[in-house]
Amino acid sequence: NAGVTQTPKFQVLKTGQSMTLQCAQDMNHEYMSWYRQDPGMGLRLIHYSVGAGITDQGEVPNGYNVSRSTTEDFPLRLLSAAPSQTSVYFCASSSGQGRTGELFFGEGSRLTVL
Amino acid sequence: EDKVVQSPLSLVVHEGDTVTLNCSYEVTNFRSLLWYKQEKKAPTFLFMLTSSGIEKKSGRLSSILDKKELFSILNITATQTGDSAIYLCKPSGTYKYIFGTGTRLKVLA
Numbered sequence: 001n002a003g004v005t006q007t008p009k010f011q012v013l014k015t016g017q018s019m020t021l022q023c024a025q026d027m028n029h030e031y032m033s034w035y036r037q038d039p040g041m042g043l044r045l046i047h048y049s050v051g052a053g054i055t056d057q058g059e060v061p062n063g064y065n066v067s068r069s070t071t072e073d074f075p076l077r078l079l080s081a082a083p084s085q086t087s088v089y090f091c092a093s094s095s096g097q098g099r100t101g102e103l104f105f106g107e108g109s110r111l112t113v114l
Numbered sequence: 115e116d117k118v119v120q121s122p123l124s125l126v127v128h129e130g131d132t133v134t135l136n137c138s139y140e141v142t143n144f145r146s147l148l149w150y151k152q153e154k155k156a157p158t159f160l161f162m163l164t165s166s167g168i169e170k171k172s173g174r175l176s177s178i179l180d181k182k183e184l185f186s187i188l189n190i191t192a193t194q195t196g197d198s199a200i201y202l203c204k205p206s207g208t209y210k211y212i213f214g215t216g217t218r219l220k221v222l223a
Contacts, residue, residue, distance in 0.1 A: 033211060042120075042202055042216040043157070050209050058210060090156055102148065103204070103211070105156035 002026050006091050006106035013081040013113045021076040021109050023091035029104070031094040032074040036060065036087040037108075043090065049074055081113045116141045120203055120214035127193055128222050135188040135217045137203035144207045147179055147186050152200040152216070160201075161188075193221045 007022045025032065033048035035058075045058030049068040063085060065077040074093075078085060088110050092103040117140045127133055139147065146164045150157035161169050163179035163186060171177070178187045190197055200216040 031209065035213075040218070042200075043213040045211060045213075048209060048211070056209070059212065102159045102162065103150075103157075107155055 004091055004093055004104050004106040006089075006109050009107065009109055011109065011111050013078075013111065015082060015113060017081050019078050019081065021078075021089055021091075021111070023074045023076065023106060024072050025074075025091075025093040025104070026072065027093060027095065027104065028071060029093035029095050030071065032068065033058070033092050033103075034064070034066065034074070034076045035090045035092065036085075037090065038087050046076065046089075078111075081111075083113045085111065086113045087111060116205070116207065116210065116212050118203060118205060118212050118214040120201075120217050122217060123215065124218040124220070126220045126222065129194060131193050131221075132189065132191045133193060133219060135190075135201050135219070136185065137188070137205075137214055138185040139203075139205040139214075140184060141205040141207035141212075144181065144184075144205060147203060147205045149177055149186070149188050150202045150204065150213075152202060153198075157202055190219075193219075195221050195223050197221050 004025045030051045034046040035043040044060050047066040049055045088108045090108050091106040094101045119138045121136045148162045149160040161177045166181045174191050176189045198221045200218050202216045203214045
């Protein structure tokens with residue numbers, strides 16, 4: 001059971017570089033989302049998707065892009081990395097339309113921007 | 115705009131103590147409230163509450179939802195060092211899932 005798979009697990013970037021965090025799920029979940037978690041803080045929603053071709057902004061979308069071309073994949077793109085984007089990023093998915101159910105999380109990707 | 119407030123932000127107790135964690139919320143089209151436990155990695159699911167009342171997970175953890183007053187409580191009795199974690203609540207209404215800031219619990223031996 002792979003569940004939600006995130007890559008890479010660790011990444012160091014220089015300011016201004018771009019990169020993509022990958023997220024894939026094999027549970028046929030319609031709902032997928034990205035969160036960031038700063039030290040000592042809760043989870044903040046970046047972007048979410050309720051199905052292929054549909055994405056929307058969360059609480060902290062600036063500096064990030066997403067797309068959802070398939071049900072399985074939901075990559076998160078950092079266009080021009082900044083030190084303020086140093087954080088741990090979690091991808092999560094949920095079944096159906098996801099409005100009541102449990103979120104299944106990936107193991108997280110730790111990003112450091114120098 | 116949806117709001118979720120958890121209190122206290124952090125808590126230090128000794129093994130055997132009982133703790134009460136609070137979550138108040140304002141969510142459009144409320145459907146459920148979920149509690150998660152986060153240790154070193156990703157959050158893990160504890161409870162989902164959809165109706166006012168009590169839901170027990172195990173003998174030591176229980177949770178109450180009050181849909182009229184818009185809050186939930188997570189109780190942990192006879193705490194153990196393994197209960198040390200961040201506890202997060204997440205009310206669900208629209209698809210924009212917002213978590214509370216979390217309560218960081220540390221249980222001392």
